[in-house]
Amino acid sequence: SYVLTQPPSVSVAPGKTARITCVENNIGDKSVHWYQWKPGQAPLMVIYYDTDRPSGIPERFSGSNSGNTATLIISRVEAGDEADYYCQVWDSGSGHHVFGTGTKVTVL
Amino acid sequence: EVQLVESGGGLIQPGGSLRLSCAASGFTFHTFDMHWVRQAPGKGLEWVSGIDSTGATYYPDSVKGRFSVSRDYAKKSLSLQMSNLRAGDTAVYYCVRENSRYFDLWGRGTLVTVSS
Numbered sequence: 001s002y003v004l005t006q007p008p009s010v011s012v013a014p015g016k017t018a019r020i021t022c023v024e025n026n027i028g029d030k031s032v033h034w035y036q037w038k039p040g041q042a043p044l045m046v047i048y049y050d051t052d053r054p055s056g057i058p059e060r061f062s063g064s065n066s067g068n069t070a071t072l073i074i075s076r077v078e079a080g081d082e083a084d085y086y087c088q089v090w091d092s093g094s095g096h097h098v099f100g101t102g103t104k105v106t107v108l
Numbered sequence: 109e110v111q112l113v114e115s116g117g118g119l120i121q122p123g124g125s126l127r128l129s130c131a132a133s134g135f136t137f138h139t140f141d142m143h144w145v146r147q148a149p150g151k152g153l154e155w156v157s158g159i160d161s162t163g164a165t166y167y168p169d170s171v172k173g174r175f176s177v178s179r180d181y182a183k184k185s186l187s188l189q190m191s192n193l194r195a196g197d198t199a200v201y202y203c204v205r206e207n208s209r210y211f212d213l214w215g216r217g218t219l220v221t222v223s224s
Binding site: 031033035037042043045048049054086088090094095096097098099100101102 | 143145152153154155158166168202209210211212214215216
């Protein structure tokens with residue numbers, strides 16, 4: 001199995017851009033999905049298949065995936081974006097799903 | 109309404125067994141792969157089991173041999189039988205629907221506490 005490594009925390013000022021990385025060897029060969037988790041709420045998917053955005057998710061959320069790093073980008077950050085964010089992949093070899101270590105985004 | 113509702117959590121002693129249930133409604137249950145994901149206190153998310161539409165099951169090494177996932181198509185329910193529970197299994201357990209390798213529907217979770 002493998003570990004998807006994320007920074008424990010990211011701090012960003014309102015209106016600025018937050019970048020959350022998800023690192024693993026050759027993660028660019030896999031599809032990465034991103035979830036936003038706020039206390040007391042069910043997780044909300046914000047990006048799927050590296051770059052696709054579910055309906056209802058603002059265009060401020062985008063993603064990329066290449067080489068060893070997948071990135072969730074939150075542009076024009078708002079106070080409501082403060083949450084924990086997790087990346088997730090499916091490993092076709094084992095049939096297992098793996099979550100990243102999680103990143104707490106703090107809006108200053 | 110499309111939803112997943114978990115039940116069965118509680119306080120259990122180390123070495124004990126517990127069965128979690130998840131009631132699905134509002135969608136064609138038999139066509140989706142279903143999973144259990146947990147979050148231990150202060151920790152991140154961990155996938156702990158999956159069952160596809162054919163009934164094939166999958167587990168990470170951390171629970172293999174101790175956890176068993178099953179589904180009842182008629183009752184539209186998902187179950188997780190947990191045995192030989194350890195303190196490290198203490199977590200909120202979520203029932204989750206998979207849609208093309210990502211998770212698009214989550215329950216509110218049920219708390220399992222393993223402690224003497």
